[in-house]
Amino acid sequence: MNPDQAALIAELEEDRPPHAGPVSQLSAAIVTTLIGVAGLAGSLRLGLGELTAPGPGLWPFVISVVITSLSVVLAFVGRQAKDTEKFSRASVQTAVAIATLVLLALALPVIGFEIPSLALTFVWLRFLGKESWRSSIVISLGTVIAFYVLFVLLLQIPLPRLF
Template sequence: MADTESEARQEEDVEGPRSGGRVQAVVAGAVPLALGAVAAWLSFGLNVGSLTDPGPGLWPLIVAGLLVASGAGIIVVAAKAGKSDGTEAFTRGTFPMLAAAGGLAVYASLFEVVGFEIPTVLLLFAWLRFLGRESWLSSAVIAVVATAVAYALFILGLGVPLPHIIVF
């Protein structure tokens, strides 16, 4: 019985994540809103077309619209929320996520220049080793095998015209 009471007190003592506040919540909505607005503007350069005759910019425009709507929704909820808005404060755990996003941006920039294989292996290795804390060997093996599987599936199997340097 004493153990149950002790466990209940420990659960009450555990605090939830720190609140990030209203400003951080508004910023969290402004970022996707701004990205969506830029993406929508760029999609018009791809010839949107119409619903019956879609152009290459239609789907990016739809996704950008969803991003803008989501960002605006976050801002509206943040503006109406009280002090406990549900937004978590930035902590040390935020930085690995920023590193992952930065790695993805580098990957996207190298993809067209270097090809599919090298950036994919490097990104997967970095994510597995440094974010997932896998061993050096398992990170290397999984990155190479996953890249080979993606190559076989998309380039050889489906014939997707990805830029690549290895030709079979």
């Protein structure tokens, strides 16, 4: 490692939040395990179907198995990790992103995908990504229009929609 690389690494280390520690790691593992188990229960309620005729719960079930498995591994192995960070102001952005996804899921069946998707994309770009107002509006509209054309018009997926 040359001196410039060492200086860059030292500078990056100064900007990092403090190490989270084993309690934070275990807490994160427990929360994600609970999310995975809830996903397993929900996907079973939807029905798994069969391999030749998959039900609506099959892919959520597979994803939930992966989440639960990785969370259990994190509970045992992650407590020794040294590259984890404490929760900070930046962690609030993740919470806001999750909250907006939950709102999207709640609004989708009621008012369709267009308005909630537009709002989600705009909030993520403007407030979480700090993009300009113009680019946030243009990209949000373009994204929803592209999804509408792709999923509704071309693939004819029966999404809940306003139009």
